[in-house]
Amino acid sequence: MTITPTGHPVSTGDRRSVPLISTGGRRSAPPWWFAAPALVLFAFVVLVPSARGLYYAFTDWDGLSPDFAVVGLDNFVGITRDPDARQAIWHTLVIAVSITIIQNGIGLLLALGVNTVIKSRNVLRVFLFAPAVVTPIVTAYLWRNLLGPDGAVNSLLGAVGLDSWRQDWLGDPQLALWAVVAVVVWQFAGYSMVIFLAGLQSVPKELYEAAAIDGTGPVQRFWSVVRPQLAPAFTINLMLSIIGGIKLFDQVYALTGGGPGHATDTISTLIYKDAFTLGEFGYSIALAVVLTIIVAIASTGQYTVLARNERAAS
Amino acid sequence: MNRYRWRTFGLEVVMVVAAAVIAFPVYVLVNLAVRAPSDTSSPIRPTTSPTLANFTQAWREGGLGGALVNSAIVTAVSVVIVLAVSALAAYPLARATARWSRGMFLLIMLGLVLPFQLAALPLYQTMRDLGLLGSVWALVLFYSGLQVPFTTFLYTGFIRALPQDFEDAALIDGCRPWDAFRHVVFPMLKPVTVTALVLNAIAVWNDFFTPLLYLSGSSQQTVPVALAGFVGQFVADWNLIFAALVISIVPILLLYFALQRSIINGFAGGLKG
Numbered sequence: 001m002t003i004t005p006t007g008h009p010v011s012t013g014d015r016r017s018v019p020l021i022s023t024g025g026r027r028s029a030p031p032w033w034f035a036a037p038a039l040v041l042f043a044f045v046v047l048v049p050s051a052r053g054l055y056y057a058f059t060d061w062d063g064l065s066p067d068f069a070v071v072g073l074d075n076f077v078g079i080t081r082d083p084d085a086r087q088a089i090w091h092t093l094v095i096a097v098s099i100t101i102i103q104n105g106i107g108l109l110l111a112l113g114v115n116t117v118i119k120s121r122n123v124l125r126v127f128l129f130a131p132a133v134v135t136p137i138v139t140a141y142l143w144r145n146l147l148g149p150d151g152a153v154n155s156l157l158g159a160v161g162l163d164s165w166r167q168d169w170l171g172d173p174q175l176a177l178w179a180v181v182a183v184v185v186w187q188f189a190g191y192s193m194v195i196f197l198a199g200l201q202s203v204p205k206e207l208y209e210a211a212a213i214d215g216t217g218p219v220q221r222f223w224s225v226v227r228p229q230l231a232p233a234f235t236i237n238l239m240l241s242i243i244g245g246i247k248l249f250d251q252v253y254a255l256t257g258g259g260p261g262h263a264t265d266t267i268s269t270l271i272y273k274d275a276f277t278l279g280e281f282g283y284s285i286a287l288a289v290v291l292t293i294i295v296a297i298a299s300t301g302q303y304t305v306l307a308r309n310e311r312a313a314s
Numbered sequence: 315m316n317r318y319r320w321r322t323f324g325l326e327v328v329m330v331v332a333a334a335v336i337a338f339p340v341y342v343l344v345n346l347a348v349r350a351p352s353d354t355s356s357p358i359r360p361t362t363s364p365t366l367a368n369f370t371q372a373w374r375e376g377g378l379g380g381a382l383v384n385s386a387i388v389t390a391v392s393v394v395i396v397l398a399v400s401a402l403a404a405y406p407l408a409r410a411t412a413r414w415s416r417g418m419f420l421l422i423m424l425g426l427v428l429p430f431q432l433a434a435l436p437l438y439q440t441m442r443d444l445g446l447l448g449s450v451w452a453l454v455l456f457y458s459g460l461q462v463p464f465t466t467f468l469y470t471g472f473i474r475a476l477p478q479d480f481e482d483a484a485l486i487d488g489c490r491p492w493d494a495f496r497h498v499v500f501p502m503l504k505p506v507t508v509t510a511l512v513l514n515a516i517a518v519w520n521d522f523f524t525p526l527l528y529l530s531g532s533s534q535q536t537v538p539v540a541l542a543g544f545v546g547q548f549v550a551d552w553n554l555i556f557a558a559l560v561i562s563i564v565p566i567l568l569l570y571f572a573l574q575r576s577i578i579n580g581f582a583g584g585l586k587g
Contacts, residue, residue, distance in 0.1 A: 045456055
């Protein structure tokens with residue numbers, strides 16, 4: 001592919017090595033059309049369909065027939081009256097918040113552990129991240145068996161004498177949602193670990209040493225020396241897990257299919273069911289709009305707080 | 315902090331135990347995959363006479379060969395496209411100081427927040443109208459656009475942290491921006507390209523929702539969709555299902571273990587940028 005030069009030649013006046021004539025400090029910037037291929041693909045796949053989605057949310061379209069009517073806010077009013085939808089929104093929030101807290105808590109502990117002089121640290125880093133690489137539906141199918149009535153988790157409980165703890169983990173509506181959370185945390189704790197680890201490695205050694213000389217304990221050292229340095233890692237990790245948790249689909253689909261009953265349905269699984277098994281395209285996309293609003297509120301809110309903390313830390 | 319003491323040994327034991335707990339499901343996965351269906355002993359007991367019969371049967375009946383080829387094509391082609399267009403886009407977005415550059419960057423970053431569920435259904439319609447449903451090329455097109463925001467984000471951060479002297483020198487020597495990008499900037503992006511390559515490959519290889527939508531009912535399938543079909547067909551045959559799961563994760567794990575050092579270092583680079 002050859003790309004012809006545009007009508008914007010490399011600016012000739014201003015060169016840092018030729019400081020004879022000042023043109024206001026402009027340097028030769030790369031042309032904007034370098035971004036065009038990416039923009040076209042992005043617009044085709046994400047922007048335009050999202051905008052159309054927004055429009056369909058106000059219609060009663062079934063996804064097939066050529067005619068449909070604009071119904072205003074009917075779909076959204078419907079969502080507020082639909083117990084399944086309200087429950088799914090609640091599940092989505094519970095899953096997103098719990099995953100964010102538990103996954104990052106464990107990830108941080110693992111990162112602190114492998115950031116020490118223990119001999120197995122390099123091997124542990126590689127292996128603890130490995131679950132994050134495996135296809136989510138594969139891990140979900142694996143856990144579906146492990147958590148079954150005759151699965152490995154119950155066998156293990158039996159083997160260590162905790163027979164009374166044995167459960168049908170995915171069949172119990174009270175437990176199934178937490179099983180979903182546990183599986184996601186199991187898979188992605190190593191992902192959080194690696195990001196925290198990257199943050200930990202940017203903590204200057206002198207800071208540790210100075211704190212050690214001052215005779216501070218490990219907890220105090222973590223709180224006053226390490227934690228502020230980890231602010232960017234916290235930002236990335238919390239954003240990734242909250243957004244990932246809100247959009248969660250694959251794991252729920254393969255682990256419980258939203259069941260038992262609707263006990264683990266999230267907004268994403270409900271969107272899929274409403275659109276493709278019930279043919280309620282307009283309603284389902286209104287749910288997608290609700291999902292978007294939740295993601296937007298969560299991410300901008302979180303970002304504002306975290307950015308403030310990052311500034312305070314630096 | 316620097317010496318190996320008894321306390322360090324204690325920590326080492328705790329960490330190894332934690333890793334063992336995390337690895338336990340993988341042990342069960344392999345243990346059951348090599349077990350004959352007639353062996354109904356506890357899933358945590360090591361299999362006494364391991365067999366590979368499940369693997370051959372899963373391979374024969376799961377259509378995994380074709381699915382692996384499809385997944386490989388989709389992953390390879392879309393990752394190459396995404397890396398190329400995103401690196402090219404990130405160059406002006408990171409360097410130009412004009413207002414359009416900031417606006418364009420924010421527009422693309424909007425894609426990080428928009429849930430794909432919003433776009434998935436209208437795009438489904440467009441793909442149908444274009445006659446692309448049921449074809450792996452629909453997926454290539456989809457991922458090429460979907461992965462742009464994340465990849466552009468990685469590249470932009472990295473370029474901003476790069477010194478500008480080399481490309482300036484090239485431009486002063488009469489290089490066109492395109493040649494400066496190709497010969498000077500892109501080669502310097504190698505570390506982030508490796509990270510972006512692996513993270514994109516994992517995302518594309520692992521995705522389930524989109525191929526479930528766009529390929530359902532067709533003979534062309536990717537690995538996750540083929541697995542879902544396989545699990546549905548052999549519901550209670552867990553030894554067979556586990557063999558299929560093992561087969562499906564081998565390629566992506568090999569890629570990970572080959573490139574793990576760059577990935578883990580790549581995160582560190584991304585944080586500093």
